Amino acid sequence: MSDYLVKLAENPTARAIIKNIGLPTPPSLARASGAYEAEPLSGKTVLLGAAAKGYAAKAALATLKGMGATVDQSTPATLVEGASFDRFVFDATGFAGAADIRALYDFFHPVIRRLKANGRVVVLAAVPELQSTVAARTAARAVEGFTRSLAKEVGKKGSTVNLLYVEQGAEKRLDGPLRFFLSDHSTYVDGQAVRVTTEVKAATKIPTTQVLEGKVALVTGGARGIGAATAARLAAEGAHVVVLDIPQDAETLNATAQKIGGTALAMDITDPATPQKLVSHFKDTHGGVDIVVHNAGVTRDKTLANMKEQNWDLVQNINLAAILAVDEALLENDAIKDHGRIVCLSSIGGIAGNMGQTNYGATKAGLIGYVAGRANEVAGKGICINAVAPGFIETRMTAAMPFMIREAGRRLCSLSQGGEPGDVAELITFLSTPGASGISGNVIRVCGQSLVGA
Numbered sequence: 001m002s003d004y005l006v007k008l009a010e011n012p013t014a015r016a017i018i019k020n021i022g023l024p025t026p027p028s029l030a031r032a033s034g035a036y037e038a039e040p041l042s043g044k045t046v047l048l049g050a051a052a053k054g055y056a057a058k059a060a061l062a063t064l065k066g067m068g069a070t071v072d073q074s075t076p077a078t079l080v081e082g083a084s085f086d087r088f089v090f091d092a093t094g095f096a097g098a099a100d101i102r103a104l105y106d107f108f109h110p111v112i113r114r115l116k117a118n119g120r121v122v123v124l125a126a127v128p129e130l131q132s133t134v135a136a137r138t139a140a141r142a143v144e145g146f147t148r149s150l151a152k153e154v155g156k157k158g159s160t161v162n163l164l165y166v167e168q169g170a171e172k173r174l175d176g177p178l179r180f181f182l183s184d185h186s187t188y189v190d191g192q193a194v195r196v197t198t199e200v201k202a203a204t205k206i207p208t209t210q211v212l213e214g215k216v217a218l219v220t221g222g223a224r225g226i227g228a229a230t231a232a233r234l235a236a237e238g239a240h241v242v243v244l245d246i247p248q249d250a251e252t253l254n255a256t257a258q259k260i261g262g263t264a265l266a267m268d269i270t271d272p273a274t275p276q277k278l279v280s281h282f283k284d285t286h287g288g289v290d291i292v293v294h295n296a297g298v299t300r301d302k303t304l305a306n307m308k309e310q311n312w313d314l315v316q317n318i319n320l321a322a323i324l325a326v327d328e329a330l331l332e333n334d335a336i337k338d339h340g341r342i343v344c345l346s347s348i349g350g351i352a353g354n355m356g357q358t359n360y361g362a363t364k365a366g367l368i369g370y371v372a373g374r375a376n377e378v379a380g381k382g383i384c385i386n387a388v389a390p391g392f393i394e395t396r397m398t399a400a401m402p403f404m405i406r407e408a409g410r411r412l413c414s415l416s417q418g419g420e421p422g423d424v425a426e427l428i429t430f431l432s433t434p435g436a437s438g439i440s441g442n443v444i445r446v447c448g449q450s451l452v453g454a
């Protein structure tokens with residue numbers, strides 16, 4: 001489904017009219033197409049800064065060079081007049097107390113107007129809960145308020161700001177996250193704070209292109225929408241993708257699988273026989289599965305007073321119980337390979353709650369608790385498990401919303417527009433890569449920094 005305001009705003013005359021009548025003018029967003037490139041920042045200039053005693057700038061510099069960027073490490077005093085930038089990276093991991101927060105002003109204030117449209121800003125900070133002093137914890141946490149606010153200021157030009165909380169020692173795992181958050185693969189992920197740790201055993205070989213070559217992935221609910229976009233994106237990185245959807249959708253499912261050279265499995269995820277069938281399928285055919293994307297999900301909205309029992313149960317069974325049952329069977333039978341990845345589709349409805357979605361909200365919030373609880377258990381095998389929480393994404397699900405609710409969903413975010421299924425697919429794909437070994441137990445929103453639940 002297309003967004004009429006985004007289309008209109010592409011025309012300069014219409015854009016001026018939209019602005020004059022007080023409607024938001026959605027920026028045209030840059031999106032990467034296809035698979036990861038080795039040097040996605042080739043031809044781009046990045047301003048890199050660091051507060052004293054930071055431990056992440058060195059790793060960031062190595063990644064930026066690896067990405068092909070021209071790196072400028074000027075201080076405010078040495079900045080070339082008139083220079084503009086495609087990216088900013090600032091290492092705030094050295095913050096020891098409130099006085100250090102000033103470094104954010106000193107670095108960003110002179111240059112923020114020089115950030116080009118569709119710019120990317122990444123700030124690195126220490127993990128607040130791991131700080132040994134109250135002062136350091138305060139300063140580390142302050143960075144989040146700064147980045148979330150800055151994201152709201154630069155969003156009108158299609159730019160994003162994200163924060164990586166980096167545990168000491170985990171700076172070695174920054175390459176993957178920086179590559180994602182600094183590229184146009186992360187277009188609709190905005191205003192997020194993601195924790196990078198050393199808790200999960202990392203693989204020794206971490207490629208930067210064709211990152212999923214030799215991997216086998218399962219995407220449930222993969223016939224259409226976010227699932228189909230994810231299947232295509234995983235396949236573009238070299239994975240063999242098994243797409244699963246209900247037997248009634250076999251035709252669409254087969255077409256989706258065929259397009260990407262994948263396998264179609266027409267199964268209902270809630271069928272009690274499904275978990276064991278999946279174990280057998282993956283063990284017999286591929287020796288196991290590397291990536292599991294729990295995407296199948298439904299809504300059956302009604303206020304609680306009007307909600308029929310079967311609609312409560314249906315949503316619980318598809319969106320939550322089936323996921324727990326499949327994972328349990330796969331893990332118990334050792335069918336998820338070492339360094340595997342599990343990604344669960346949550347929702348901002350699970351974070352903020354939505355009128356008429358007590359059933360849905362409970363399942364999507366349950367998944368956030370689930371990934372946090374499961375992460376430690378599977379870390380020893382190098383498996384990461386995370387939740388992705390989409391905001392307003394243009395799919396069949398949101399096309400069915402009443403006009404005014406749909407408009408509010410689209411506009412009330414820093415980028416003033418809904419996301420595309422491919423934007424969610426990008427985040428899921430990143431979390432499925434070997435380079436995301438520092439990220440587990442997180443919930444990351446892909447919502448253009450929606451005001452809902454923020």
Ligand code: NAD
Pocket residue numbers: 220221222223224225226227244245246249267268269270294295296297298318345346347348389390391392393394395396397398
């Ligand atoms: P969609 O309706 O386009 O696709 C969902 C797919 O799941 C369908 O193909 C459907 O047949 C399949 N499915 C449903 N029940 C199943 C079952 N029992 N067994 C197997 N497959 C089943 O939805 P979408 O918008 O692409 O959403 C995908 C996921 O993202 C869902 O979990 C949804 O809750 C979540 N999400 C979507 C949005 C959004 O804005 N679209 C926002 C937040 C979260």
